[in-house]
Amino acid sequence: MNVRRSRKLIPVAAVTALGLGALTACGSSAADDKGSDGKLSVVASFYPMQYLAEEIGGDHVDVTNLTQPGQEPHDLEVSAKQRAQLEESDVAVYLKGLQPSVDEAIGQSGIKTKIDAGTLTSLEKHGNEVDGHDHEHAGHTHDEDAADPHIWLDPVKYAEVAEGVGKALEKADPDHAADYKKNTKALVGELDELNTKYEKGLKDATSSGSSTFITTHAAFGYLAERYGLTEEAINGLDPESEPSAARVKELQKTAEHDGVSTVFYETLVSDKTAKTLAGDAHLKTDVLDPIEGITKKSKGDDYIEVMESNLAALQKALDAK
Numbered sequence: 001m002n003v004r005r006s007r008k009l010i011p012v013a014a015v016t017a018l019g020l021g022a023l024t025a026c027g028s029s030a031a032d033d034k035g036s037d038g039k040l041s042v043v044a045s046f047y048p049m050q051y052l053a054e055e056i057g058g059d060h061v062d063v064t065n066l067t068q069p070g071q072e073p074h075d076l077e078v079s080a081k082q083r084a085q086l087e088e089s090d091v092a093v094y095l096k097g098l099q100p101s102v103d104e105a106i107g108q109s110g111i112k113t114k115i116d117a118g119t120l121t122s123l124e125k126h127g128n129e130v131d132g133h134d135h136e137h138a139g140h141t142h143d144e145d146a147a148d149p150h151i152w153l154d155p156v157k158y159a160e161v162a163e164g165v166g167k168a169l170e171k172a173d174p175d176h177a178a179d180y181k182k183n184t185k186a187l188v189g190e191l192d193e194l195n196t197k198y199e200k201g202l203k204d205a206t207s208s209g210s211s212t213f214i215t216t217h218a219a220f221g222y223l224a225e226r227y228g229l230t231e232e233a234i235n236g237l238d239p240e241s242e243p244s245a246a247r248v249k250e251l252q253k254t255a256e257h258d259g260v261s262t263v264f265y266e267t268l269v270s271d272k273t274a275k276t277l278a279g280d281a282h283l284k285t286d287v288l289d290p291i292e293g294i295t296k297k298s299k300g301d302d303y304i305e306v307m308e309s310n311l312a313a314l315q316k317a318l319d320a321k
Contacts, residue, residue: 037062039059039060039061039062040057040060040061040062040090040091040169040172040173041061041062041064041088041089041090041091042057042061042062042063042064042089042090042091042092042093043063043064043065043066043085043086043089043091043092043093043111044063044064044065044066044092044093044094045065045066045067045073045076045092045093045094045095045098045099045102045106046065046066046067046073046076046095046098046099046292046293047065047067047073047291047292047293047294047303048095048117048152048158048291048292048303049065049093049094049095049117050063050065050093051302051303052093052117052161052162052165052187053091053093053165053169055162055183055187056162056165056166056169056180056183056184056187057169057180057183058179058180058183060173060176060179060180061091061169064085064089066078066082066102067099067292067293068293069293069294069295070268070293070295071268071293072268072269072292073098073099073292073293074098074099076099076101076102077101078101078102078104078105082105083105083108083109086105086106086109086111087109087110087111089111090111090112090113090172091111091112091113091114091115091168091169091172092106092109092111092113092114092115093115093117093165094106094114094115094116094117095116095117095118095149095151096116096117096118096119097118097123097147097149098149112172113168113171113172115164115165115168117151117152117161117164117165118147118149118151119164120160120161120163120164120165121151121157121160121161121164122157123147123148123149123151124147124148124221124222124225125147125148126148126218126221126222148218148221148222150219150220150221150222150290151222152291152303153219153220153222153223153290153291153307154222154223154225154226155191155192155194155195155198155226155307156191156195156226157222158191159187159188159191159192159195162184162187162188162191163184163188165184166180166181166183166184167184190304194304194307194308195226197308197311198223198226198227198311199227201311201314201315201320202227202228202229202311202314202315202318202320203320204319204320204321205229205314205315205318205319205320210258210259210318210319211228211229211230211318212229212230212231212232212254212258212259212260213229213230213231213232213260213262213264213288213314213317213318214231214232214233214234214251214254214255214260214262214263214264214277214283215231215232215233215234215263215264215265215266215288216233216234216235216264216265216266216269216271216273216274217233217234217235217266217269217290218231218233218235219233219266219290220288220290229314229318230258232251232254232260234247234248234251234263234273234274234277235273248277248280251277251281252277252280252281255281255283256281260283260317261283261284261317261319262278262283262284262285262286262316262317263275263277263278263281263283263284263285264285264286264287264288264313264317265285265286265287265288266287266288266289266290267287267289267295267297267298268290268292268293268295271285284317286313286316286317287299287313288310288313288314289306289309289310291303291306291307291310294306
């Protein structure tokens, strides 16, 4: 983990206050709810939620991730054992809409504090193409009814979620509220610095006009909008869906017209389609990690490190300094 740095905080109080209305707080005392080790028991739906819980909770929480390393989060089916574990836990941190099985299990559980990350920031609808230069219309949307859940790939939105998670843990465990507040401030500071790195690192890409990148699935819509890029996805929001022949042909034309050099694939799903498109269009391939889980293939040990690796990959592909 990177050494924490003192940075200015991203202004997120308004969004956090809105999101806190969706949290279910503990009805009994924190002391009654904690496990035998005196720590708050937290269940996270997948890695980005685990990272927040661990960074903010620190030594006061025991965090369990429902999604195993290397498992594609969208495909998770909550087991009977995991449902029982939910009933014994104090807090659940999840992102409604990403994992239907998790949404159902948490909704049916008697867990006292349920933190839906999607209520702590604004969600948008993204399709296969997201144009970062068109903030009013959020790009050309093909999946009109699908809210894009990939908020953690935008450091600013992820910081908004972090603020909300911190407030919820303070309420669930008031004895350690000061520590949660301190840890949240430190994490938001790191995310603020990460946002600055992306702004500076991708500035040349947008100014030179070479701002289009192709990905396996539409996970980077929020990131594209934040930094003025255009994401073209082979698939939609579902990483396992098969693209049509028309879509593949369209992407080949886009790559030639916009001077795209690289087709990005990810570590948790097959790279076959990306490499086929790249081969047919004579393009390079590289990894752009949606950070849905950390494995041995990840280019970093945690969220911050992998996001920095993603930045380096984008800079190389977009010829940004």
